[in-house]
Amino acid sequence: GAGVSQSPRYKVAKRGQDVALRCDPISGHVSLFWYQQALGQGPEFLTYFQNEAQLDKSGLPSDRFFAERPEGSVSTLKIQRTQQEDSAVYLCASSLAASGISYEQYFGPGTRLTVT
Amino acid sequence: QKEVEQDPGPLSVPEGAIVSLNCTYSNSAFQYFMWYRQYSRKGPELLMYTYSSGNKEDGRFTAQVDKSSKYISLFIRDSQPSDSATYLCAMTVYGNNRLAFGKGNQVVVIP
Numbered sequence: 001g002a003g004v005s006q007s008p009r010y011k012v013a014k015r016g017q018d019v020a021l022r023c024d025p026i027s028g029h030v031s032l033f034w035y036q037q038a039l040g041q042g043p044e045f046l047t048y049f050q051n052e053a054q055l056d057k058s059g060l061p062s063d064r065f066f067a068e069r070p071e072g073s074v075s076t077l078k079i080q081r082t083q084q085e086d087s088a089v090y091l092c093a094s095s096l097a098a099s100g101i102s103y104e105q106y107f108g109p110g111t112r113l114t115v116t
Numbered sequence: 117q118k119e120v121e122q123d124p125g126p127l128s129v130p131e132g133a134i135v136s137l138n139c140t141y142s143n144s145a146f147q148y149f150m151w152y153r154q155y156s157r158k159g160p161e162l163l164m165y166t167y168s169s170g171n172k173e174d175g176r177f178t179a180q181v182d183k184s185s186k187y188i189s190l191f192i193r194d195s196q197p198s199d200s201a202t203y204l205c206a207m208t209v210y211g212n213n214r215l216a217f218g219k220g221n222q223v224v225v226i227p
Contacts, residue, residue: 042204042217103148107159
């Protein structure tokens with residue numbers, strides 16, 4: 001079946017602009033995660049949803065970052081007033097079961113954000 | 117100190133060689149251990165998933181976990197050029213929802 005999809009794949013934003021990144025998880029997956037991957041680094045956790053509930057947002061680096069999953073499927077990560085340090089690949093992952101039951105996360109291809 | 121350490125140095129091996137990768141970690145509560153493969157400009161792809169200490173084999177891939185030493189390994193036998201990718205270790209605590217990743221090892225298998 002279809003995997004996790006993300007759009008856009010590439011985004012260039014001028015410093016100060018707002019951006020919105022979309023994630024379509026695998027159909028039926030309960031859990032959804034956002035990670036940030038800087039160049040040459042491993043992914044860093046940003047936030048976690050179980051269905052529509054955002055249960056953990058402790059990894060969001062500042063209040064400029066906001067995520068939502070209003071109907072428990074598609075999720076959007078929004079970054080306001082982008083800064084150069086926000087340049088990274090933003091990865092979305094989904095998992096079939098609620099966290100604590102299944103730890104296998106399936107990743108999308110990512111959105112590469114470049115802030116100029 | 118990061119929770120998960122993985123020497124990111126690139127590794128070049130000839131086709132058919134055994135590739136050996138490892139990670140160390142500091143959080144003794146980690147119980148679930150994963151290896152992901154990431155091709156250039158793609159998302160990480162789950163390769164192996166193990167719980168607690170022990171070995172797990174899947175085709176040419178073997179994952180080992182030594183919780184007493186806080187050390188995990190991935191071995192790739194009979195390496196192929198298609199194995200050329202970055203390999204990321206990841207781990208998590210029971211009941212938690214975040215994966216802690218290493219930096220990744222770039223592996224190049226030379227035909």
